[in-house]
Amino acid sequence: MTTGGGADGEALAGGMVNAGAVFRRGALVERPAPPHAPALHAHLLALKEHGFDAAPTPVGLTADGRERLTFIPGDVALPPFPHWVMTAAALESVGSLLRRLHRASVAVAVGTDTEWPRDLADPEGGTMVCHNDVCPDNVVFRDGRAAALIDFDLAAPGRPLWDVAMAARYWVPMLDPVSAAALYPAGPDVSARLRILADSYGLSPGERAELPTVIEQTTESCRAFVARRVADGDSVYLRALAERGGWKRWDRIQAWLAAHRETFTAALLDRPPG
Structure with missing residues (x-):
């Protein structure tokens, strides 16, 4: 770190x-x-x-x-992200680690009297607490593999698939090529990496079919989160929005996700698109 x-x-x-x-x-x-x-x-x-x-x-x-x-010792990738964070092995380890988290979390009762943060929470809610922010900044690596998760501040009840979709946004990443190039210069194969994440987590066929739509929903949620911060005059988010292309970037990402929904679904289910 x-x-x-x-x-x-x-x-x-x-x-x-x-x-x-x-x-x-x-x-x-x-x-x-x-x-x-x-x-x-x-x-x-x-x-x-x-x-x-x-x-x-x-x-x-x-x-x-x-x-x-x-304190959890190890390496945490910060932007612009180094090459090792985008390897297939790193991605597989993130999916496996998230699955481990969910297996434990599903066994923990969620108190109904707690006001969990709604910033990035699943709008459908759930009976299991999800991390909701498994981005490179919040994963500790050792020897090129994900070893731990940190910063649970935005954790809240939700569906496991929502957590996987949130992770996919950052780790695949689910970004149009122009947006991805700013943080991931290597030009990742989105469909192939989305399949790696689904395989390493162990998504069922039904979850795979639903994942592209849920990724679009998480993107809308993240955009709304940024919009609230900007409306509140948060200087950090105002600067980040300006440096990353403003709302046009968000428009481009959302349009790209919708246009490629069938392609991603086909890749996840190992079938020809269309």
């Missing part, structure tokens, strides 16, 4: 919302706590009890509104 020195510990680079506010102090990471931190910490501890040890372990909350979690 990329770090920088400082009087308050080592600043951990990456992310947008908490950029510059996350520090490592020895074996612990200290960062701003989300409003639902008590419920999230309980969930992370329950995941560990159900065999998922690939996430930070909560240690506690501070009086000034920060949380402490165990």
